[in-house]
Amino acid sequence: MDTNDCEILLKEHDIKPTANRNLVLKALDEAARPLSMLELEDEIETIDKSGIFRTLRLFVDHHLVHVIEDGSDAVRYELCHSSHDEIDDDQHAHFFCQVCHKTYCLGEISLPELAVPQGFTATSVNYLIKGVCPHCSKCD
Amino acid sequence: MDTNDCEILLKEHDIKPTANRNLVLKALDEAARPLSMLELEDEIETIDKSGIFRTLRLFVDHHLVHVIEDGSDAVRYELCHSSHDEIDDDQHAHFFCQVCHKTYCLGEISLPELAVPQGFTATSVNYLIKGVCPHCSKCD
DNA sequence: CTTTCGCTTGCAACTCGGTTGCAAAATGTT
DNA sequence: AACATTTTGCAACCGAGTTGCAAGCGAAAG
Numbered sequence: 001m002d003t004n005d006c007e008i009l010l011k012e013h014d015i016k017p018t019a020n021r022n023l024v025l026k027a028l029d030e031a032a033r034p035l036s037m038l039e040l041e042d043e044i045e046t047i048d049k050s051g052i053f054r055t056l057r058l059f060v061d062h063h064l065v066h067v068i069e070d071g072s073d074a075v076r077y078e079l080c081h082s083s084h085d086e087i088d089d090d091q092h093a094h095f096f097c098q099v100c101h102k103t104y105c106l107g108e109i110s111l112p113e114l115a116v117p118q119g120f121t122a123t124s125v126n127y128l129i130k131g132v133c134p135h136c137s138k139c140d
Numbered sequence: 141m142d143t144n145d146c147e148i149l150l151k152e153h154d155i156k157p158t159a160n161r162n163l164v165l166k167a168l169d170e171a172a173r174p175l176s177m178l179e180l181e182d183e184i185e186t187i188d189k190s191g192i193f194r195t196l197r198l199f200v201d202h203h204l205v206h207v208i209e210d211g212s213d214a215v216r217y218e219l220c221h222s223s224h225d226e227i228d229d230d231q232h233a234h235f236f237c238q239v240c241h242k243t244y245c246l247g248e249i250s251l252p253e254l255a256v257p258q259g260f261t262a263t264s265v266n267y268l269i270k271g272v273c274p275h276c277s278k279c280d
Numbered sequence: 281c282t283t284t285c286g287c288t289t290g291c292a293a294c295t296c297g298g299t300t301g302c303a304a305a306a307t308g309t310t
Numbered sequence: 311a312a313c314a315t316t317t318t319g320c321a322a323c324c325g326a327g328t329t330g331c332a333a334g335c336g337a338a339a340g
Contacts, residue, residue, distance in 0.1 A: 018288065037326075048290045053327070071209045071266065073298085074326065095260055106257065117246065119274030120235055126211065128266040134259030158306090158317065177297075188319045193298070213327085214297065 001029045013062040020047050024055045025064075025079075034068050034076035034094070034103050070096035070103045070128055078105065093127040099136035141169045153202040160187050164195045165204075165219075174208050174218035174234070174243050210236035210243045210268055218245065233267040239276035 001009075006025045007017040015021065027043045028035060035043070040052050047055075056077050059065040065077045093106040106129070116122045141149075146165045147157040155161065167183045168175060175183070180192050187195075196217050199205040205217045233246040246269070256262045 016287080020289075049326090050291080050328075051289060054288085057328095069209065069211050069268075095256065095262075098263070104260075116235065116269060116271070119277060120244075120269075120271060121277060122235075122269045122271040123238070124270045126266070126268040126270070128209075128268075129256060129260075129262045130264045130266070131256070131260060131262040137259060137261060156307095156316085160318075189297090190299075190320080191318060194317085197299095 001026055009064070013059075013064045015058060015062050015064065020051055021055055021058075023047065024052060024059070028065060028077060028079050033105055034070075034078035036072070036074040036076045038074060040077075068094055068103070068128075069126060070094060071130060072096060072101055072103070076103050091125055091127075093129060095133065096128060096130045097133035097136055098130055099132055102133065104133060141166055149204070153199075153204045155198060155202050155204065160191055161195055161198075163187065164192060164199070168205060168217060168219050173245060174210075174216035176212070176214040176216045178214060180217075208234055208243070208268075209266060210234060211270060212236060212241055212243070216243050231265055231267075233269060235273065236268060236270045237273035237276055238270055239272055242273065244273060 003022050003026075006022040006029075010017045010021060010025065023044050024040065024047070027040055031039075031043070037049070037052055037056065040056075041047075041049055044052070056065065059077070060067060064080055066080050068076050068078055070076060095104040095106050096102075097104070143162050143166075146162040146169075150157045150161060150165065163184050164180065164187070167180055171179075171183070177189070177192055177196065180196075181187075181189055184192070196205065199217070200207060203220055206220045208216050208218055210216060235244040235246050236242075237244070
């Protein structure tokens with residue numbers, strides 16, 4: 001994704017493109033996996049922590065990225081692939097490697113529809129598997 | 141669960157019973173739902189934050205309670221109902237209410253077995269549903 | 281072209297859950 | 311009783327996230 005693609009995508013989500021926003025978007029796109037704020041911080045040394053934070057919040061508000069919670073006491077952010085501005089329906093499982101602390105997106109696993117008990121209203125579902133990733137299994 | 145029951149349960153998990161540990165265990169038992177450290181803190185005003193923390197860590201290490209992560213940037217603890225000292229196989233979904241910020245245990249929903257992709261090794265699964273609980277739905 | 285207004289940014293300070301060092305208190309052992 | 315071990319409370323710390331504020335920047339108005 002070059003700078004021009006970034007700007008187009010940003011505009012599609014009603015976000016005014018800026019240099020920083022292009023950088024964050026590009027970083028998220030190039031990492032094939034969800035990134036934490038910290039990972040973004042040292043991917044893009046030129047932007048302050050608070051800048052990254054505000055950019056991510058903006059992206060989330062505009063349904064450009066969504067938030068996933070692996071158990072790593074650091075929320076991660078991932079580009080939203082569902083059609084823009086719709087409610088985020090990218091429901092898929094994630095895998096957190098307990099060795100390298102990376103989070104993978106298990107797109108191929110579709111989530112079974114679960115019926116919640118009477119009276120509960122579900123708005124989002126989070127399926128997280130923890131374990132060891134292929135790379136860390138090899139070099140144990 | 142009276143004090144005596146607590147001590148028996150603690151001993152079954154190779155934990156030396158103390159006054160504080162009985163209190164924490166009783167509080168976890170009486171709350172029918174998973175509690176955060178903060179919730180325990182103001183349930184039991186007599187114990188310091190650090191004491192609760194260390195007690196919980198001890199309980200987790202001895203498979204007496206297990207940890208669940210709702211998305212509420214505060215981990216929650218719940219009594220483990222699987223047979224003692226086994227690997228924690230209390231796999232069940234939880235429900236986090238976005239209004240009252242309480243977490244419910246959806247015991248009745250059984251988790252579908254998911255096959256992880258080639259090369260990944262799964263050690264634990266976390267299924268979290270967010271939405272609005274029956275009580276908060278009523279008083280909206 | 282310059283002024284003005286509003287958005288964006290970096291810095292520093294702060295919040296809050298969780299964690300640890302340490303000394304005092306409690307408990308257990310000889 | 312004297313000593314060793316464990317548990318506890320306090321205060322200080324940590325790290326991710328968050329916010330206030332002033333400076334920077336760019337677009338619109340004069």
